[in-house]
Amino acid sequence: MKVSRIVMVTGLIFLVVASVSFSRSLLGRKMYYAVSVTNKTGEAKHWYVYLGQHECTLNRKYPGEEMLAVTGNMNLSLLSSGYIEASGYSAKGKINCAPTMKIKDDSGERTIDLDSVDCIFDFGQKVRTVKGDVGDFVIDLEGQPKIANRFVLTEYKMVTSSDGERELKKSGDDIPLFAIAFTREGIARAIKGIPMPSKPKTDTASPSAVK
Numbered sequence: 001m002k003v004s005r006i007v008m009v010t011g012l013i014f015l016v017v018a019s020v021s022f023s024r025s026l027l028g029r030k031m032y033y034a035v036s037v038t039n040k041t042g043e044a045k046h047w048y049v050y051l052g053q054h055e056c057t058l059n060r061k062y063p064g065e066e067m068l069a070v071t072g073n074m075n076l077s078l079l080s081s082g083y084i085e086a087s088g089y090s091a092k093g094k095i096n097c098a099p100t101m102k103i104k105d106d107s108g109e110r111t112i113d114l115d116s117v118d119c120i121f122d123f124g125q126k127v128r129t130v131k132g133d134v135g136d137f138v139i140d141l142e143g144q145p146k147i148a149n150r151f152v153l154t155e156y157k158m159v160t161s162s163d164g165e166r167e168l169k170k171s172g173d174d175i176p177l178f179a180i181a182f183t184r185e186g187i188a189r190a191i192k193g194i195p196m197p198s199k200p201k202t203d204t205a206s207p208s209a210v211k
Contacts, residue, residue, distance in 0.1 A: 029080040032187040036176040039191050044155040051076040052150035056141045082114045103127050105135030119181035121190035124148030151177045
């Protein structure tokens, strides 16, 4: 019980400081989004989309110890810099990893990157590639597949500080999303609803998600 409380508290601390740490290293990438429920659209250049907290077990080696299987809760966020960041805490302290993005469809599961993505929709659970492939948006945490259980945008704007320096500042409230895309056409497709392949899936097992 004590360990779980520590993980919960440290997870909340992560959410409080995340906007500060992300803004220091965010690269710009123009993105179009559709707001959850209303489907109102907008666009952002510097952003991160929170994909939820997920439990995972990672193999880590600590000084003076053998390789250990460490279980913790990881907060996942898709950054405008072009990658997913995973950071969290376990009973051994802070843990992080570099997740990979994948698409899972009738033909199997394969790695993708943000440059190959047309849109991510259905509250972050589905993806369409620029080649037209549609399937589950899978986040691979060192061999452990996860599906987004949150899809929330934090946007930053470039401003000039009092000393004349240009810096990124959080802009407005966080926004629950239905979809993101990297073209106007892509977000229109996501809003209208992209038909899934009609061929029945041979593998009905879906990646586990932390609710």
